[in-house]
Amino acid sequence: MHFLLINHIQNARQSLHSSRVRSLLTMLGISIGVCSVTIILALSGGINKLIETQVESLGGNIVVIRPGVDNNITDLNNIQPQQKYTTSTLTENDIKYAQNTNHVQATAPIMILSGSIKADSTAPNNSLILATTPSLLEISNLKIKDGQFLSDNINKKTAVIGGQLSINIFGTESSIGKIITIRGQQFTVIGILKRTNNPVNYNSIDFDNAVIINFSDGKGLNSGVAQIQQINIKADNVSNLNDINDKLNKAISASHKGEKDFSVLIGDQILKPTSTLFRSITGVIVAVAAISLIVGGIGIMNIMLVTVAERTREIGIRKALGATNSDISWQFLIESLAISISGGIIGYISGYIIAFFISNFLIFNPVFNWQIAVIAFVISVITGTLFGIYPAIRAAHKDPIVSLHRYN
């Protein structure tokens, strides 16, 4: 059997080679299917890896309060790094409730402001102004490269800026002490953030391109109104998350007069925006993959039935020369597997090419791992077998007398 296998593979190679165009066209369906699957897995693997590292770095003890009810439609908008809720339902009181809840270690509001950022040159559009409290440093695990983070002890108007933004407006990453103009007001740079290269995070903030100012200054820039997009809370222990969740829900509900216009998110739920978006994209691609695999499989079956018909006499000859029915079955099954596996390999490679191309526009890279290769291979093998088995059995059951007689 092992020996015949090699022989069947040689035969299949020869056969595919002799009808290249036909084989390539037949492979197309499988290629597209496997290509889609590879893209999904490579990119979702990339995003998962990104999120995983974040969750890990947070230690998992984070609670987030967001305005509005968390549903999938609004989540779709969360892909934008600078999400802006038009009017937030969260109030400064909610921050206080949070601070006063048991087991809460630190709280930081997130207020994103629109407006110009100017220094030596004007900041590009993708920059954003973030008003928060000093606790954000601890909660969001920000790293300072130079200088210091916001502090309650310095009441002068101060700002901490991201490394990329510093380069964009000052032309250098060492801009401590320099003056930056935000919405016409001047702030002194007291710290530079270490680069994160990581705009997809639960804050949906690209810290590399952000300027961070004190919450009170932020209110000042916004005509004294606190516009809170999110409240980040750090618990003292992961085991207390559910407890905090319950208490916050009750307290804020009460203060919002029973209106459920906010959501408290813990653990995995925090990462949901990104994964929900991804799930809907994945759904579409999975459908494309499934359809093209089925169409590709039917293509293989079709071409194999044609091949079997064309080789009716060959089958008769082979049987006369000593081939068993299973020899004949294997010959054709391996030929259809050769088509589907070749198609799979083409699909896998082009899938990565496309994934890398797409990732130019995204903030993460596709992942490479053996699992994806194995999945692509298994899909190809299953399709080839599923749609190749019927032609193969048909070939084996051809009556040699009739096969040989046909052209007499």
Next chain:
Amino acid sequence: MTDITSTPVIKLQNLQKKFGIGDAEAYALNGVTLDINKGEFVSIMGPSGCGKTTLLNIIGLLDRSIDGEYELNGQPVATMSRRKQAKIRSQQIGFIFQNFNLIPRLNIIENVALPLIYKGITRTKRLIMASATLRNFHLNEREYYMPHQLSGGQAQRVAIARALVNEPTIILADEPTGNLDSRSSHIIMEELSDLHKRGNTIIMVTHNPRLTTYASRIITMLDGQIDTDTKNEVIHKLEEEIKPVLSIKKRKKTIRRPRKRKK
């Protein structure tokens, strides 16, 4: 067992083969009883459509749907599994078809090496053996030609080389010289004769009465039945006695008829 000529390799008892069903039913073989011993060179003659190819196919285990008894090497064929039959075809039987039956998409050497695949011989060894066999037929220069690039005579020689490459003990040849000139025919007949001398059993269908001189036994068929058999001494003697009458009759049947039909 020591006397090889008396061991029946092939034993047919009232063999019947019908094609079609219902009204279209027709017997291609209608009661063939025949013993062929090891080492015989049997020549089968008969008009076109009398069932010669059908008989060879049955002997070569290609046709399972038969009525009657067929014992090969003393074992009833009906009791053998398909796999067993394939193994016998692979190891003991060599087929030379009426119309070459080379596989068009494989080159000459691969065609000749084909039977060795199912014997489990590795590729390199296969090609060496096929090459050696082709040399016997003066075709070693054509090894990498495709079948359609050969003349009819060359193609037939390739087909014969393929039948002989796995050194079968039973050779079934359906008009092996049908398309060849007398010189090529002679080469092939010498080869078959040589195989015969080495103790192999050969069953050859032919329309050419001159080639029967190589055979040790001549069978003529008519309408799915055995008409004459030189082994049957009684008939043989009878034939000798009433030679004039019979020979004219036979000639009519065996030679004139097929010509008529083929036109």
